Every structure is written in C-alpha cells, then in structure tokens.
Amino acid sequence: MPDSDMSSVIETPFDAALSERYLVYALSTITARSLPDVRDGLKPVHRRILWGMRLLRLDPAGAYKKSARVVGDVIGKYHPHGDQSVYDAMVRLAQDFALRYPLVDGQGNFGNIDGDNAAAYRYTEARLTAVAMQLMAGLDEGSVDYKPTYNGEEEEPEVFPGLFPNLLANGASGIAVGMATSIPPHNLTELVDAAVHLIDNPKADDRELLQWVKGPDFPTGGILVDDEDVIARAYVSGRGAFRLRARISVEREKGGGWHLLVSEIPYGVQKAKLIEQIAALIGDKKLPILADVKDESDEQIRLILEPRARTVDPDLLIDSLLRLTDLEIRFPLNLNVLDATRTPGVMSLKEALLAWLSFQIEVLVRRSQVRIGKIDERVELLDGYLIAFLNLDRVIAIIRSEDEPKPVLIAEFALSDTQAEAILNMRLRRLRKLEEMEIGRERTALAKEREDLAKLIESPARQRTRLKRDLATLIEKFGDARRTSIEVAAATREIDWSAMIEKEPITVILSQRGWIRAMKGHLALDQVGDLKWREGDGPFIHFHAQTTDRLALFASNGRVYTLAGDKLPSARGFGEPVRLFIDLDAEVEIVQLLKLAPDSRLLLASSDGKGFVATGEATLAETRKGKQLVNLRPGASVAVVRPIPDAADTVGVIGENRKMLVFPLSELPELARGQGVTLQRYRDGGLSDAVAFALADGLSWPLGGESGRVRTETDLSPWRAARGAAGRMPPIGFPRSNRFS
Template sequence: MATDLDDPLDNPPIGILDAPFDSALSERYLVYAMSTITARSLPDVRDGLKPVHRRLLWAMRLLKLDPASGYKKCARVVGDVIGKYHPHGDQSVYDAMVRLAQTFALRYPLVDGQGNFGNIDGDNAAAYRYTEARLTQVAIDLMAGLDEDAVDYRPTYNGEEQEPELFPGLFPNLLANGASGIAVGMATSIPPHNAAELIDAAVMLIDRPDADDAAILEHVTGPDFPTGGIVVDSPAAIAESYATGRGGFRVRARYTIEREKGGGWQAVVTEIPYGVQKGKLIEAIAALINDKKFPILADVRDESDAEIRIVLEPRARTVDPATLMDGLFRLTDLETRVPLNLNVLDHQRTPRVMSLREALSAWVDHQFVVLRRRSQHRLDKIADRIELLDGYIIAFLNLDRVIEIIRTEDEPKPVMMAEFGLTDRQAEAILNMRLRSLRRLEEMELRRERDTLDKEQAELTALLASEAKQRTRLKRDLRKIGERYGRETALGARRTTIEEAAPARDIPLEAMIEREPVTVIVSQRGWIRAMKGHVDLASTEAMKFREGDGARFAFHAQTTDKLIVATESGRFYTLGADKLPGGRGFGEPLSLMIDLDGGGAIVSVARSGGADAKLLVAASDGRGFVVREGDVLAETRKGKQVVSPRAGAKLKVVRRVGPGDDYVAASGDNRKLCVFPLSEVAEMARGQGVQLQRFREGGLADARTFRFADGLSWAMGGEAGRTRTEADMSPWRAARGAAGRTPPTGFPRNNRFD
C-alpha cells in the first residue's frame, strides 16, 4: 500500500507520459503544422480549392442551388457547411463564401450572389441573413462528374455524411482563379489567369507531355486579373517567375489622358491593380496632396459608378502627363507587385512549389484519371442495364410462359430462373414490370436500346484500352468546354494587358515643385526667408530686419533650387528653396531647420549649381581642396562633415569654381597674395586638403578661382559697385603653398575679393 511518503513521480498516475518536453512539443507542433498545411491553407493542384471552398460548393450542390434555380439565404448554406462538413467559425466560412462571389476578387466567380457582397472600395458584405446565393456555371463545370465515381469520397468529421476529396471538373480552377493562403512555415500566392489560354496550353500538353516552359508561354502570356490593369514586366522576367514558381508581377493601373479646350488635361484611371481597395487608394493620393508631397497634383476625384473612374487633375497644364503618372506609380498603389508562389498540394497531398508547366501537367494527369474513372463507371452502368435488357427480351420472347408461371407458381422467381437461365436481378426486374410494358412495341424499343448500349460499350472499352483514344477524347472535351470561356466571350476575354515598361522614373525636384523665382535673404543673426520674385538686392525697402540685425547673404534663386549652408566647423547642410519661410515677416532661424549645435558660425549660404558643379573650400590655416557639390549635399538635418579643419582652424572660404577657371588666388591676413594653377589643388570628397598658402602670422583671408588669361578682378566698394581688374598676374604667380607677395595697388584693405 502506498503511503504519504511515496514519491508520486516514482508511481505516475495512469495517463501521464514521461517524455522530454522538447520532443513532445515538436511532435505535437508538427501534427498541428501538417494539419494547417494540408487541411486548411494550401489548395490542391487538381481542383485549386481549399477544404472550406470545396465544402461550400458541395453543400450548395446538395441544396440544388444550380444556376437555373432560385437563390437561397447564405445563412442556410453556412449553417449546412459548419453543421455537416466544416466545424469552424460561421464568420470565417461566410467570408470564404463572399470571396467566391466577388467579381473583383475572382476571375471566374463560383458563387452567384444576390445582395451586398462588398465592393472594390473595401466595404464589407452584409450579414449572411441578408444575402442570398446560388452556384455559377463555372462551379457546375468544376463539379461535373461527381455522380460518376470520378473521385473518391470520405466520411465527414462526425461520420454522418460523405464529402468528395476533390472536384473532378474540366475547369482549370487553380490557375484560372488563383489562390492565396498562409500556412505554418509556408505560404501560397497564385494570381488568376485566362481560362482560354490555360485550356489551349493543356491541349498542347496532351500532345506534347515533354513540352518545356517556353512552349507553355506561347499560350499563357501572363496573369489575367479580374480588375484588369497592365502587367509591365519583361517577357524574360515573366518566364523566370513561371519557370521557378516563385517571383511576382508588376501591375499598373490603366489610364487615359483626356484633353480639354485651352490646352488643359486630366488623367482618368479606369482600371486599378488587383487586390487594391479603391477607397484606400484615393485616400492615399489625397494624403499626398494634403501633405504637399506631390505638388504637381492638384486634385483627385472619384467619379466611379459601375465602372471605375478616378480623375487626377494636375497643378498646371504644363505638367508632363508621363511625369505625373510615374510619380503616382512610385508613391501609391497605382502600381503594385503581385507575388507568385506556386506552392500547392500535389496528388499525394504533399506541399511543394511547382512551375507553371508542372502545375498544368498535374491538372492534365488528374483529368486523365477522371476520364478513365468516369468511363469505367459508365461501363458498369451499361453492363447493369444490358443485364436487365437481356432479361426483358427473354421475357417478351416467352411472354405466355412467363405469365403462366406467375399465375400458377407460389414462388415464380426460382422457377423462371431455372427455366430461362435468368439471374436474380433479371427475374426480380421481370416480376416488377408494369402490365402496360407488355405491349409488343416494347420489344423493339428494348432491342434498339440494347444495340445502342452495345455500341457505347464497345467505344468505352476501346477508349480504356487505348491511350491515344483517351488523349483524343480529352482534347475534344477540353475544346468543348473552352468554347464557353473563349476569348470572344464576355467572360473569357482577356482583361489584363501584357506590356513591358521600364520602372517608374525618379521624379526630379524640378518636376515635383512648381518653378517660381524667389529672393533668399539670410540675416547676420542667422534668420532666413524667401521673398517672392527677384527683388532688387540693393533695395532697402525689401531688406527689412529686426533691430540690431542686418543682411548677411542675399541672392536670387528658384523654388526648385537647393541651398548649401556651410559652417565654420566644416559641416555642410542642404535646404530646399521651396521649404523656406515667406518673405512677409523676418523669416525663421536657420537653427530650426538644420542642427547647427556645435557647428559654429555660418560661413556661406549659396544656391547649388548642380551635383557636378565644384566648390573651392579652404580653412583659416590655408589648407583647402576642391569638392563636387554632389558630395556636400546632405539628406538629413544633421548635415555632412566635408572639411575637417586642424585644431585651432575653421572653415573660411566656400566659393564656386567657375567654368573655365584655371588658377587660384589666395589672400592672407598678412596682406600677401599668391596665385597658382588650379590643377595643383586636390579634388576630394572630404578631409583637410592641401596647403594653398603659407603664413608666418595670421591666416587665410580669402581665396577664389579665376581665368589667368582674363586677369584677377575685385570689388572697389562703395555704392557704385565698381570693380578693378589686374590683367597681368604673372608677378604673383607661384607654386602652391608659397607665401605670396604684396597685392596690386588698390586691393581691398580687408584682403577679400568681394
């Protein structure tokens, strides 16, 4: 007997399994994962359906909701599905049913819905108590053969009903309608295709089972989305995606340009990419306008009714339509990427990624199996009927004796079987015949039916015995059903165009911003503003500042220009001229727009001359170099460290290198001028540079580039704005790094060139 001192772990109760936690967890998780993969998330390659979709269609078929019948409430269908076949949540089942009915979600809808089944704006469907549905002809084609032993059946989850393991029909549903799903550790994403193209490719595969991927692409040109649009990938990219089963397709909206009187125009979008909700798309475009992130677009309007019509109005009629649309393709879902991951369950219910050719071949192989099973089932039915017909004919040939046996014998069945050599089924059928069937004409009809069945039996026997006949029969059946989905029909006509196009261009700043002249003014205290137009820089009325402040920099620019700000620490910043505060007030401090902490005083604020323009930069110790403006442009508020002055030095000079300039003039605080070739100055992206001029005392006052043949000019000062030019600079010419000599007579006392 156990006592209280016994250790329960030494005698575990019944039902407790002592096993390592990691192995027990991995085994159970694997079971869960496989259940999710095979019984919920991945479609079967043979009918393209997940279990929930298959059970929905099967339940609707049993409810006799064919296209010719009336509609029934969706609540009735959902109730049957979750009660008999699919014990999951009613909302998830209804959501699956809604998608089967949405013309913008499925290329070939399988459910014909009546009521609110949602819309392309993203609005949800009404509750299932308000909506009704029935099957479409596509669903009937997909289920054709269920009554002819074409597929296996299995018990439902509670064992009370039977359900088909898959559908046998000739409609290529997997690729025609596509599929998407997320399992455990894997996912599937298959875009819809054109059924007529798929059927043509399948017919080709019947004749050429070893055809390569290129042969398939002669028929299947690319996806065919229910919402239309344009696939802009190259043929090589499409072929690569289909050959590997992984990839994607760039899909753009379809639009037209409507011209107006006076030169105005507007872009009208008539088809949007697959899977994009129109309402959210318009909200995203409107947000670009409100946030001023796409200034060349003025307005977006939704004028859609039954057809999509999104009107895009440019800011000005001078805006290039291609530039406007390229910008929207890059910034919104007017261009999206539809993924391809052809991950499906094969005929052994094993998940794997197939190529387009493999998926089509697997479907064709399934159709051969269905053809043979349906033929054998028909042969069995014919054999049963012939057996009965033979009994009926014997009865008619011996009608009087049969009647006599029935009248005189207590058990006529064994007597007839013994006397006429009848089987049990034949004797039972004769005894169950109606008296009206005993007319003489019936014998002729029986013999005619017998001959017809003999002929059909011979054809089916020959069909099952010959693979060539099976291929011919399947091609004929495919072509027949292909007529219903032909390219000339409303349902089968291709909706998506395949047109190769380059990726949407990066929109230049000049195209994004309306070009307007402005005058940039920077005060001595670092306040900046932009006045509209090119005002007179000498006008005291325009140059208004706070008390104790004054002008430091002033120049003309355009709203499309970038401004380069340099500080004593050698850090450079970039500002957009269109982002500057207006000129009515005193502006705003530069420190609010860029992080000037620790950067020191501002040395220069100038308009950028372009990425390829060059700047001469130099520190107060006389070291400097040439740098491309593209290397000083900064993307963030923190700027970019370009010049690294030595201890005790600071950035002193930032000047643009003029076109044709071939010499550098450097002036020191010690009133020495040195001139040397520009080619002796290193071109760098960042650093300290080389010694431009040496000083015994003081430092660099100024430096600039010039054309040696034109001489050196400098400002004379005063209100007249006169300049003086020294034509011959040979006396001051020296090697880079020299101390220099006294400048020409009249050189400014501040030793600067302006």
C-alpha cells in the same frame, strides 16, 4: 507534485518540442489552408463553400438562399473556422472584379471596386454560377475520392473533378509559413488553346506555349506593358512580376483644352484609395501640373484628371501619375501550388498545365471505369428481366405457389441474387410486350456504350481525342475575349521632380540648438535675429532659398544629409528639431547647412588638418541616414565646409596655433568620399579655418565691430608655400577668432 500525477508528464528538450509542434502547424498551414491545389485551383475553404452550396441545391437555375445559411452549413459541417473568414472567402468568389470567372452568383451588396465591404451575411443571398457547376461536374460519377469531415459525421471531396482550369483562369494568392503563392488570372480561351497544343505536343516548352497564353488577363482590364522576354522568363521559372497600368486616354475638349480619362484601373487597386492618392498629390502640391480629379464612375470606371493648364504636356502628366500613384503596379507571379501528392512546389506554366491535363485524363478514365461498372450492373438486371419475359408463365406460377420464390427462381433459371430480387420487385404493368422490346434496345445501347468506354480506357490516343473534344465544348460555353491588352512600353521616364514643386521663395533658418523652419518669402537677413526663439536659443545659419531647392546638412561626424526645401516646417512657432527629419545623434554637432547645387564644389576640412574638394553631386543623400562623406581619424571632427567660388584658385588655412598658410587649390584632390590630404602641419592644436579664394583678388577678412568694414590683403607672398607646410603668423589685424569670416 505527487508521484501519482507524474505519469502524464513527458520529459523532452524544450527546443525539440517547440520545433516539432511548430512544424506540424506549418505543414497544416501550407497543405490545408494557404496554397491551392494544382488540380482544381482551390483552397480548402473555397472548396468547402462550393460543396456546401451544392448540397443546398443552389444551382444557377434555382433560387437564391441567404448567405448566412451557406456560412452556417460550411462552418458547422466542413470548415470549423470563424464565420467572418468563411464569408469573406465566399464574397470574393462572387466579385466579378476579383475573379475572372466568378464561382458564386451573389444577390445584394457583395462589395465594390471602391473598396467598400460587403453587407452582413444576413442581408445577402447567393447561388452557384455555371462555371462552378462545371468545376464540380462528375462528383456523382465516382471520379474523385471522398474523405471524412473534421468530425467524421459527413464526407467531402478531396478535389473537384470538373473540366475547368480554375488555378490559372481565376488565379490565387496566399501566405503560408515560409512560402507564399501569387497567381494572376488568365483568359480561358488562351489556356485551353495552350492545353490542346500540349496534348498534341507534350514536349513543347514554356516559351512555345506563349504563342497562346500572351500573359495574365485581369478582370479589371488594364494594360500589360512588359515585353515578351520578361513575360517568358516569369512563366518559365514560375516566379516574376508583371507591370500593369491603368488605361488612360487624352480626351480633347472644345476650345483646345483637354483632360485625362481613366477607364480601367489595375487589378487589386481600390478606386477610392486611388482617388485619395491623387487628391493627396494635389493637396500637398507634389504635382502642381495636376489641378483636379473627379469620379464620374457608374458601372464603368470613369476618372477625370484635369491639368493645371492646357499647355501642360499630357505625356509628362501621365508619366508623373504612373510613378506617384497606383495607376501602375507590379503584380507578382509565384506559381507555388500543391501537386497531386499534396506536395508544395513552384511550377512553370507548362508544368501547371500538364499537371491539370494529367488529372483530367485520370478523371476521364476513372469516370469511364465507374460507368462501366454501372453498365454491367444494369445489364445484369436487364438480362434477368429478359429471362422473366421469356418464361413469364413459369415465373408467375412460382411466385404464386412458393412461400419463398426467390431461391426457386435462382435454381430454375440460373439467376443471380440481384436478378431474382429485381424480378420479384418488378411491377405488373411492366409485364407488357412493349417492355420486352424496350429492354432489348436498352441492352444493345448499353453494350455499345460499354464497348466504347473500354476502348477509351485502353487507348491513350482516344483519351486525348476525347479530352480535346471536351475542351472545345468548354470554350463554346465559357470562352470570351481578352480584357487586358498587351502593349510593350518602356519604363516611365525620369521626372525632374523639382519641376513638380511649386516654386516659392523661402528663408531657411537653423537655430543654434538645431531647430529648423522656413519662412515664406525672402526675409531681410539682418532681421532674422528679431524672430522669436526658444529660451537659450538663437540664430545659427540662415539664407534665402526656393521650395524647389535641396539643402545639404553637414555633421561633425563626417556625414551629410539632404533636406527638401518644400518639406521644411513652417515658421509658425519655433519650427521643429531637424533631427526629426534625419537620423542625427544628439551628441553630434551641425557644422553647416547650405543650398545644394550638383555642379558646385565644396572645400571640406577636418580638425586635424586633413581636407579635400567634393562636388555638390557627391553630397546628395536622399535617405534619413544620410551618407558618410568625410572619413575621420579618431578624435577628429569636421571643422570647415565652405563653397568654392568659380574663380577660386587658392586655399587659405589658419590653425589654432595662429599660423596661416596659402597654397594653390590645384594641390587638393577631388573626392566623392575620403579622408583627404594634409592641408597644414601642426605641432600643437589643429585646424581653425580654411577658405578658397582668387589669388588675384587677395584674401579678405572682417575687421570686427559693427562697422562692417573688411580688410583685403593682396600681397600674400610671405604666406605662400606648398601644401602641408607649417605657415607663419597672419597679417596684423587678423581677427583673434582665427576665422576668415
């Protein structure tokens, strides 16, 4: 690069430059995009939309205008971002199911609670609501500062001064860099009552305010089921979550039948997706006690849920639906906002209300000061008019005779420049006697108003009284009843999900290469070999089960996995690799697959002769990764996993050195996880097989061949010894495979 081009190059460490630039971006996202202001509860995009609509004179009593016009003005003058993002923000301000007190009055398709999108902005029209006008009241009275727009051609207010607690009344949500906000909507009447209490008792704590603010009040209604302590902790800390349920009632039918009626759904849940969730439960047979779902909604939500039979317990069906669908959600509270200095932070309920009240007092004082200034200007003019009326003939003579009457008037009557200019611009028809009396009355009224305003500015007590009176007026205009009821309810009861699965017989088949499938019905086990198999594959483990059963798969690395009988692939084709359902490495071998019974016991042994007893409950592992059940020494692997019969009291072990040992089952510990104890001592090789049996019944093993004959040895005294012994050669005729079965 030529030396002349190096003047614009700044040498700086890459990490420092990256950190500096990212910090600028992060701060911009936090303060100018994602977090609302505690004073008016608005993000910049919402504030600019309402400001642009106000300048277009879209008052509630006026005509609607195309949304495209609003969006065009906003992105052209105030908010240089994408038109779709601005329109989406505007649409949300008009949705009565999204905002507790909508700020935009939309005409046309502005979306619905089903989740359908709004029509394009060229088709819809909008104007402001009375609430929005209330939020912007006082903008023309000097109550807030203005700042230049992004291009310096226009001005916009830094914040709206109106007396409306928009932050908590309508809520907000947003994700910035490293922080987020989530504020649910609340009832205006409750907020104002709490604010009035704070005005009189500024030291009241957050829990005291909960006498009025019972909890969130969502536009879609629903039922808040948390207790007072949970709600209080959330408001005190500014962080928490609320359990919100749909409003579900049991409707009785003629003949003894019944169905469930859902008349309100949780806030933020799209009705169409909720119906899809419920329909999927029916289609996948995950909730067999539910037969059908119907949508009979018009302007009011009306979902009909029909049970499989009239004998179904309604409470069981409701609890199951609450657990499996969005008929119950948790709505987060993260009261993270920008304070008056544009600093982000999490506030409690009291802190947020106090910050808003402090701002309203500031607006009240500032508005009064601006009004006093305007009164002084008007009184100055009125005094000038009175001088003119008292000296009308002389004033007329000066105007008629002087080329420059203004300095003469100022000198002769001690007028100010403003007064002299006003007299010269006064119309002739105002020179009547009646006008002089009207000026006198107006001046008297203004003097009284100025005196009251001065007292208001000087007296915090008067300011608080005035604010309480204004809040009472606010309630008269916009106050309404709570929509979300509060009914303390315990968490939904634990459901036996196996009861929710339609019980059907299946035959579970696992191949040598790890492909699994489930055939409907109980296939004769001697016919499994006749099924179709992949080339080089064949049967490995197969048994009868039910779709409600849980299956335990044991791997050679000591891990155990749980499979659901109703989730197994069908027997069409060759099934599917079992490794698609669990995280099992390709080099790890499958040792055993069996039905899982929580009250059963299993004998587990590793190739180095260690072993222990585990319960079926200890093998339950619902995640894909399974759980480690057997701790193995280096080089060892799981060799034996066998169910222990109820009558078993003895363990038989045989090693690769073809020595057999028999010892009491009581000598083995029962562990939830571990390495176990030594079953048999080996000089060479390791463990080949182990089995638990009843000593009184003897030890049996197959004779081999196709005869199916079994030999039972009842006199085992030659092989009985303490656990950990070396053992001795097995009885004559014991299989050369060194396996008990």
